[in-house]
Amino acid sequence: DSGVTQTPKHLITATGQRVTLRCSPRSGDLSVYWYQQSLDQGLQFLIHYYNGEERAKGNILERFSAQQFPDLHSELNLSSLELGDSALYFCASSVDGGLYSPLHFGNGTRLTVT
Amino acid sequence: ILNVEQSPQSLHVQEGDSTNFTCSFPSSNFYALHWYRWETAKSPEALFVMTLNGDEKKKGRISATLNTKEGYSYLYIKGSQPEDSATYLCAFDNYGQNFVFGPGTRLSVLP
Numbered sequence: 500d501s502g503v504t505q506t507p508k509h510l511i512t513a514t515g516q517r518v519t520l521r522c523s524p525r526s527g528d529l530s531v532y533w534y535q536q537s538l539d540q541g542l543q544f545l546i547h548y549y550n551g552e553e554r555a556k557g558n559i560l561e562r563f564s565a566q567q568f569p570d571l572h573s574e575l576n577l578s579s580l581e582l583g584d585s586a587l588y589f590c591a592s593s594v595d596g597g598l599y600s601p602l603h604f605g606n607g608t609r610l611t612v613t
Numbered sequence: 614i615l616n617v618e619q620s621p622q623s624l625h626v627q628e629g630d631s632t633n634f635t636c637s638f639p640s641s642n643f644y645a646l647h648w649y650r651w652e653t654a655k656s657p658e659a660l661f662v663m664t665l666n667g668d669e670k671k672k673g674r675i676s677a678t679l680n681t682k683e684g685y686s687y688l689y690i691k692g693s694q695p696e697d698s699a700t701y702l703c704a705f706d707n708y709g710q711n712f713v714f715g716p717g718t719r720l721s722v723l724p
Binding site: 544 | 649657658662702704707711712713715717
């Protein structure tokens with residue numbers, strides 16, 4: 500058990516809808532990273548938050564947004580969903596987002612858009 | 614665009630065989646390289662963090678080496694066991710801002 504909690508585990512929704520994915524990092528970890536894994540693709544970096552502040556942004560669509568709250572949990576909001584957004588979304592946390600800290604991954608949220 | 618490559622894409626070995634695979638990354642502005650092990654239906658787990666040229670890390674039967682000047686890292690598994698079957702990922706640590714993952718090497722160890 501990595502200590503990183505993601506909810507929900509599975510989500511099935513229709514095109515055009517909006518969903519929120521939630522991540523609670525390991526106790527003491529300040530950094531949260533979001534990754535997307537689509538079919539036959541590797542882990543694609545979306546966004547990184549450190550202690551409530553956005554630190555780095557990857558190829559995240561404008562329809563997607565994220566935030567990290569004062570209690571350090573993070574939410575990834577996906578709106579105007581398209582079929583191509585179906586993927587496994589991982590959250591990972593690290594102690595400080597640097598200083599060679601490894602990532603600790605949650606079990607992922609599998610999103611299916613129909 | 615920062616590109617991380619891994620080879621081979623997949624590998625089948627017999628139980629007891631030793632094996633190795635490669636991760637290639639940009640040799641400029643190197644900070645750190647991470648290796649992860651990803652079993653089916655689970656989430657990736659950290660194996661090693663490699664930071665210095667010539668680094669060699671070991672955990673049981675698994676070890677890794679690093680060459681930052683030429684931009685590659687090798688992961689070795691000695692005496693493969695069925696429980697070693699997994700996808701092995703390397704990730705280029707971009708100063709903690711983000712981690713760029715390679716596509717992975719899928720290892721199957723046949724009993």
